[in-house]
Amino acid sequence: MAMTSTSAVPAPTAPEPCGHVSVVYSDDREWAGRLVPFVRAGLERGEQVQYFADTTDPDRVMGTLASAGVDAGRAAAEGRLVVTTAARTYLSGPAFDPDAMMGLWHQAMDTALAEGHRGLRAIGEVAWGARDLPGADRLLEYELRLHHEVFEPLPLTAWCFYDRRRMPADRLAVLVGAHLNHLGGPVADPPLRLAPLPGRTGLRLMGSAGYDTRYAMRSAAAVVSRSPGGDVELDLSGLRHLDVSSLAVFAEAARHRDRGGLRLLRPPEPLRRLLGLFPELGAALEIAGP
Incomplete structure (x- = not known):
């Protein structure tokens, strides 16, 4: 996705919500304003931070962090920051599989703790849920199951990034409702x-x-x-x-x-x-x- 300048990144004024959070944004500045504090807080707490890009170039993620004063290059070299793509991770199989993803989250947490991190936090761009991809019709099921099967038993914080420019309003409204915590402007009532x-x-x-x-x-x-x-x-x-x-x-x-x-x-x-x-x-x- 083409990104504009992000040199001025607004800082959130409210405490950061934990657990499973939907984050809705309408432009590149809002995207950066959510990205930077989330990553910075995780690194300061000794957590591993993972970012799963979809429409955003991973290099753009790293550059935005660096321009805001986050030493993203060093964090990545030390394994504290992982920036990859959905296509290389949970969309790498023949179809998106919520059953497999439940186990992968538990494995990712076990790995992060075994490597000495104090926890795990992640951002996943979810624009792919609006495309005709195998298994994309199971995205709502996945979002609903995450709370009980992943977030209640694990010390995990994950933010699902929803771009209004890439998600139909009716689908966005239903998916946002599957989260107990929400950041961003209001969505339609489905x-x-x-x-x-x-x-x-x-x-x-x-x-x-x-x-x-x-x-x-x-x-x-x-x-x-x-x-x-x-x-x-x-x-x-x-x-x-x-x-x-x-x-x-x-x-x-x-x-x-x-x-x-x-x-x-x-x-x-x-x-x-x-x-x-x-x-x-x-x-x-x-x-x-x-």
């Missing part, structure tokens, strides 16, 4: 928002689920069927509508779990009526809460 549940395996659904939200529903179903451990919970208290086909998707996902079931928390009354009309779907589900 018809169906999915967010991980803090402290337990599951999702909160807000809005309406139907034919127009089938991409999000497929991703939510993948979380249900693939998440390890015991029960998966879906908090439906913010759900206004869920059609019978979406309910069938969840029931099928629940039947494919190796162990543990699917618990529906505080489902709206229309959904309860659907379960009464289609008891075969309710057989794989458990209703919890009033």
